[in-house]
Amino acid sequence: GQNIDQPTEMTATEGAIVQINCTYQTSGFNGLFWYQQHAGEAPTFLSYNVLDGLEEKGRFSSFLSRSKGYSYLLLKELQMKDSASYLCAVRGRRRALTFGSGTRLQVQP
Amino acid sequence: EAGVTQFPSHSVIEKGQTVTLRCDPISGHDNLYWYRRVMGKEIKFLLHFVKESKQDESGMPNNRFLAERTGGTYSTLKVQPAELEDSGVYFCASSQVNTEAFFGQGTRLTVV
Numbered sequence: 001g002q003n004i005d006q007p008t009e010m011t012a013t014e015g016a017i018v019q020i021n022c023t024y025q026t027s028g029f030n031g032l033f034w035y036q037q038h039a040g041e042a043p044t045f046l047s048y049n050v051l052d053g054l055e056e057k058g059r060f061s062s063f064l065s066r067s068k069g070y071s072y073l074l075l076k077e078l079q080m081k082d083s084a085s086y087l088c089a090v091r092g093r094r095r096a097l098t099f100g101s102g103t104r105l106q107v108q109p
Numbered sequence: 110e111a112g113v114t115q116f117p118s119h120s121v122i123e124k125g126q127t128v129t130l131r132c133d134p135i136s137g138h139d140n141l142y143w144y145r146r147v148m149g150k151e152i153k154f155l156l157h158f159v160k161e162s163k164q165d166e167s168g169m170p171n172n173r174f175l176a177e178r179t180g181g182t183y184s185t186l187k188v189q190p191a192e193l194e195d196s197g198v199y200f201c202a203s204s205q206v207n208t209e210a211f212f213g214q215g216t217r218l219t220v221v
Contacts, residue, residue, distance in 0.1 A: 004151075033209060042113070042212040043152075043200070087152070094165045096142065096154040097210065 002026040004100035006088050011106045012078055020073045020103045022088035033097065034062050034073045035087040043087055046073065075105075083107045111135070113213035115201050121219045127189040130216045134183070134203030140164075141184050142210060143176060147197035155199075158184060191220045 003025045012018040024032070031050040035043040047055055049064035049071060061074040075082055085104050089097040114133045122128050134141045143155040155174070156166040160181035169176070173192070178184040188195055198217050202210040 035212075040214075042214045045209040045211065048209055089152075094157070094167070095140070096157055096165055096168065097144075097152075098154065099144075099152040101151040 002090055002092060002098040004088055004090060004098060006086075006100040006103045008101065009104045009106070011108060012075075014078055014080060014107055014109050016078050017074065017076050018078060018105065020075075020086050020088075020105070022071045022073070022100060024069050024071070024088070024090050024100075026069070026090050026092060026098070028093035029066065029090065030093060030095070031091045032062075032064055032071050033089045033091065034060075034071075035089060037085045037087060037102070039085075046086075078107050080107050080109070113201055113203050113211050115199075115213040115216050117216060118214065119217045119219075121221060122191055124193055124220055125190045127187065128191055128218060130186045130188075130199055130201075130218070132184045132186070132201030132203075132213060134201070135211055138203035138205055138211075139181070140204045140206070140210070141178060142202040142204075143184070143186055144200040144202065144212075145197050146200065146215075147194070152200065155186075188218075191218075193220050196220045 006022045034046040037043040047062035085102040087102045088100040116131045141158040146152045154168040157164045158178045175187045198215040200215045202212045204210040
């Protein structure tokens with residue numbers, strides 16, 4: 001089976017940098033995804049890591065260490081619109097995603 | 110390009126009734142997934158279609174749930190008869206081979 005842990009809530013200040021951690025235990029690994037979800041909306045794809053290292057996409061970066069079962073999502077130059085839930089998800093051998101419970105990020109002025 | 114669309118956006122039904130949810134994936138996406146989020150819990154996988162074939166239905170909770178994807182285009186998920194614990198948000202997602210999944214906005218199902 002798969003188990004994914006991420007913090008429930010985080011608060012950060014507009015303009016700052018925030019790191020959201022995710023640890024996972026899995027019987028099969030075929031990539032780790034980060035999604036953003038605003039309340040009542042669809043989860044939106046942010047990033048994908050399948051090899052160790054850092055993937056950068058504008059203000060968002062994601063890091064993966066497969067040996068440690070660890071990933072983080074880094075958000076730079078925080079904006080108020082970044083207030084949302086951030087979902088860590090692992091894809092197993094059978095292609096289905098297993099999600100963590102999500103981290104609710106509150107960006108304050 | 111149209112995204113993944115789901116219908117209805119909300120449904121309120123009584124226990125014992127039947128409800129059918131519909132998902133239209135992004136055109137050309139062979140992979141179609143159903144997920145569910147019940148109150149306070151994480152999003153959980155239900156099943157995966159590749160074209161019209163069920164690739165993985167290991168997440169389906171019981172035989173009250175029936176998913177179909179005739180012709181390999183849109184998919185339906187029927188719950189019959191609905192129980193109180195079936196309440197939640199049902200998400201559909203689609204993808205091409207080895208790419209990220211795109212999610213619909215979900216159907217919020219309330220069983221009373």
